[in-house]
Amino acid sequence: MTELLDSTSSSESSTMTESSAPAISAGDGPLKMTTRNVDVFYGDKQAINDVSIDVTMDNVTAFIGPSGCGKSTFLRCLNRMNDTIPIAKVTGDITLEGEDIYAPKMDVVQLRARVGMVFQKPNPFPKSIYDNIAYGPRIHGLASTKEDLDNIVETSLQRAGLWGEVQDRLQDSGTALSGGQQQRLCIARAIAVDPEVILMDEPCSALDPIATAKIEELIHELRGKYAIVIVTHNMQQAARVSQRTAFFHLGTLVEYGVTSDIFTNPTEEKTRDYITGRYG
Amino acid sequence: MNSTATFAEERNPTDWQGDVMQKRIRKRYAAERRFKALGLGAIILSAGFLAFLLIVMVGNGLRGFTQTELPVEIDFPAMTGGAAASQFEGANGQANLRTLGVQDIVNASVQIQYGEKGTELFSAGGWQAVSAAILTDPKIVETKTTLYLPVEAEIDVAYKSDGSASAEQKVTELDDKLSTGFNKNFLFNSDATDPMQVGIWGALKGSLITMFITLIIAFPIGVLSALYLEEYAPKNRFTDLIEVSINNLAAVPSIIFGLLGLAVFLNLFGLPRSAALVGGLTLALMTMPVIVISGRNAVKAVPPSIREAALGIGASQMQVVFHHVLPLALPGILTGTIIGMARALGETAPLLMIGMRAFIATPPSGIVEPATVLPVQIFLWSDEVNRGFVEKTSAAIIVLLLFLLTMNALAIYLRNRFETRW
Numbered sequence: 017m018t019e020l021l022d023s024t025s026s027s028e029s030s031t032m033t034e035s036s037a038p039a040i041s042a043g044d045g046p047l048k049m050t051t052r053n054v055d056v057f058y059g060d061k062q063a064i065n066d067v068s069i070d071v072t073m074d075n076v077t078a079f080i081g082p083s084g085c086g087k088s089t090f091l092r093c094l095n096r097m098n099d100t101i102p103i104a105k106v107t108g109d110i111t112l113e114g115e116d117i118y119a120p121k122m123d124v125v126q127l128r129a130r131v132g133m134v135f136q137k138p139n140p141f142p143k144s145i146y147d148n149i150a151y152g153p154r155i156h157g158l159a160s161t162k163e164d165l166d167n168i169v170e171t172s173l174q175r176a177g178l179w180g181e182v183q184d185r186l187q188d189s190g191t192a193l194s195g196g197q198q199q200r201l202c203i204a205r206a207i208a209v210d211p212e213v214i215l216m217d218e219p220c221s222a223l224d225p226i227a228t229a230k231i232e233e234l235i236h237e238l239r240g241k242y243a244i245v246i247v248t249h250n251m252q253q254a255a256r257v258s259q260r261t262a263f264f265h266l267g268t269l270v271e272y273g274v275t276s277d278i279f280t281n282p283t284e285e286k287t288r289d290y291i292t293g294r295y296g
Numbered sequence: 297m298n299s300t301a302t303f304a305e306e307r308n309p310t311d312w313q314g315d316v317m318q319k320r321i322r323k324r325y326a327a328e329r330r331f332k333a334l335g336l337g338a339i340i341l342s343a344g345f346l347a348f349l350l351i352v353m354v355g356n357g358l359r360g361f362t363q364t365e366l367p368v369e370i371d372f373p374a375m376t377g378g379a380a381a382s383q384f385e386g387a388n389g390q391a392n393l394r395t396l397g398v399q400d401i402v403n404a405s406v407q408i409q410y411g412e413k414g415t416e417l418f419s420a421g422g423w424q425a426v427s428a429a430i431l432t433d434p435k436i437v438e439t440k441t442t443l444y445l446p447v448e449a450e451i452d453v454a455y456k457s458d459g460s461a462s463a464e465q466k467v468t469e470l471d472d473k474l475s476t477g478f479n480k481n482f483l484f485n486s487d488a489t490d491p492m493q494v495g496i497w498g499a500l501k502g503s504l505i506t507m508f509i510t511l512i513i514a515f516p517i518g519v520l521s522a523l524y525l526e527e528y529a530p531k532n533r534f535t536d537l538i539e540v541s542i543n544n545l546a547a548v549p550s551i552i553f554g555l556l557g558l559a560v561f562l563n564l565f566g567l568p569r570s571a572a573l574v575g576g577l578t579l580a581l582m583t584m585p586v587i588v589i590s591g592r593n594a595v596k597a598v599p600p601s602i603r604e605a606a607l608g609i610g611a612s613q614m615q616v617v618f619h620h621v622l623p624l625a626l627p628g629i630l631t632g633t634i635i636g637m638a639r640a641l642g643e644t645a646p647l648l649m650i651g652m653r654a655f656i657a658t659p660p661s662g663i664v665e666p667a668t669v670l671p672v673q674i675f676l677w678s679d680e681v682n683r684g685f686v687e688k689t690s691a692a693i694i695v696l697l698l699f700l701l702t703m704n705a706l707a708i709y710l711r712n713r714f715e716t717r718w
């Protein structure tokens with residue numbers, strides 16, 4: 017296992033075929049986040065049971081699984097958004113760059129800047145497009161001059177593929193954009209604080225197919241610049257955008273591996289059933 | 297597959313054009329029409345009540361802004377022994393005027409024109425209008441001038457409407473001389489014993505100061521409490537208890553807040569009786585629960601997705617609250633504040649408890665000076681025996697309503713400015 021975790025050069029398929037049990041790691045490229053034996057409870061109810069996954073820098077990681085299986089819950093552990101739910105309790109080890117993010121000395125505010133999040137429903141602030149992007153850099157003091165800030169806004173919008181569409185109306189309200197544009201605005205807003213990881217929770221579920229295609233294209237472009245984790249209930253989407261896929265079922269991690277393997281040659285019966293549409 | 301087939305066989309096709317259906321449709325339309333008629337009726341009825349109230353108030357009240365006058369010709373050069381206009385200009389004007397003895401001059405002039413008992417026709421403080429006239433235009437002391445002075449209250453009432461028999465008789469005698477003028481006293485004076493001399497300014501100023509104190513105390517404390525309870529406080533039995541208590545406080549009769557103010561601010565803290573400060577504090581106690589409740593509702597109505605968005609890019613809890621939640625909740629908070637303040641503005645009972653029912657003849661010049669407020673003034677005047685106070689009471693009500701309208705208009709303007717367009 018350790019060998020697998022550290023392997024950076026071995027080819028994807030060989031790594032996976034060697035592993036038999038549900039893999040902790042589908043490691044390839046530098047590790048960004050690791051999770052070990054994570055349990056999550058909502059009150060007495062266990063929503064995540066002993067999940068261990070590694071997130072690498074160079075790959076897009078997809079979480080798939082039937083509704084209610086705990087994908088969002090687990091994703092929200094990675095930037096401690098679960099802290100906002102009083103009854104949620106997280107145990108296990110989760111690290112970012114080797115640092116334990118649940119350690120007492122970890123600053124949650126900074127963690128959430130380093131691990132950005134894009135939500136299911138586009139949620140721009142009811143402010144101008146410019147202010148939507150500039151808000152994060154402002155509160156973290158990332159820009160010292162107006163030019164710096166303008167620069168950050170422009171590059172963030174460019175990276176999110178939105179600059180061309182909005183450069184003439186940066187002062188318009190962010191909520192006046194179309195759904196797909198709003199979601200890209202939210203991605204740009206996350207990018208603006210220069211995160212290391214971007215978590216996306218079903219970012220396309222409220223969007224039409226064309227807007228979805230644009231977001232998927234964007235994820236391709238962002239790959240490598242940020243470690244990306246995407247939750248999706250759309251298996252084609254997982255196959256299209258990700259290199260690693262984790263299949264969750266009833267709060268447990270059933271299988272984690274190279275996306276192409278999961279979709280063409282899953283080791284687990286449950287994964288096969290889900291992928292072939294027999295339930296879910 | 298099979299089951300749907302049997303289902304279709306069992307069921308008769310619905311006859312959408314049949315009699316039963318048509319009857320149902322007619323009934324539905326009739327119900328709709330009835331409801332519309334009822335709603336319209338309710339609106340018309342309440343509009344009628346409102347119109348009635350306004351017509352009565354304005355009809356009575358407008359007379360309070362006027363006064364009945366008689367002309368008095370004053371031969372200043374003869375009476376003053378040749379006073380110069382320059383004496384009454386500048387800083388010493390007031391003092392020189394006092395030595396002049398305006399009251400005697402006016403009384404003498406009145407007696408010349410209206411006989412020995414002429415002074416009884418005029419309002420006792422009417423001569424002050426002459427002093428005011430000299431101060432505004434000192435040149436008149438060098439000429440023979442005719443000034444219009446307010447008549448005595450009984451005659452005023454008799455001239456405007458029905459008065460006592462003796463007053464009515466005097467009105468008939470003087471009919472060609474009597475006229476109606478604008479009552480400046482009412483806008484610039486304070487309470488007085490003579491209805492011809494009373495004014496609303498003292499009470500208006502008292503209300504302004506009291507409302508200001510209520511606002512600066514109740515608004516920040518109310519808003520901060522609402523934000524803390526919604527955004528920070530853990531949800532447990534203790535906070536539930538606080539919520540219930542606040543809801544109950546909003547329903548407590550206002551006079552009880554007056555007793556509380558009396559016990560705490562006057563007896564415990566030893567603050568002066570009848571002061572705007574104590575009135576404002578007492579009304580703030582009463583207004584705070586209203587602001588907290590409406591504030592909590594407004595804060596609750598802010599979509600959680602906005603909080604998540606801000607937290608997700610690393611905003612601290614306080615930044616979430618002050619950058620996002622508060623601005624979005626502000627219009628709702630302001631609405632609640634207006635309702636609370638409007639109630640406080642019209643409140644009489646708690647202020648009576650803290651001694652704001654005194655006769656205050658000078659406008660308050662600070663927050664600890666004895667003061668009165670508009671509703672208390674209305675209450676006091678409505679209790680007067682002298683018939684001249686009836687129209688003054690109505691006029692004061694008009695002023696109170698105008699105050700209320702101005703306050704509401706301002707608040708609606710502010711609310712619309714802060715409203716977020718989604």
Ligand SMILES: Nc1ncnc2c1ncn2[C@@H]1O[C@H](COP(=O)(O)OP(=O)(O)O)[C@@H](O)[C@H]1O
Pocket residue numbers: 058063081082083084085086087088089090101
């Ligand atoms: N705030 C919450 N409080 C209590 N239970 C929750 C909460 N959020 C999610 N759950 C429960 O946790 C389980 C996993 O939910 P979730 O992570 O949202 O699933 P998914 O995103 O895979 O659809 C579900 O059974 C859900 O009912």
Ligand SMILES: [Mg+2]
Pocket residue numbers: 087088089217218
């Ligand atoms: Mg989910």
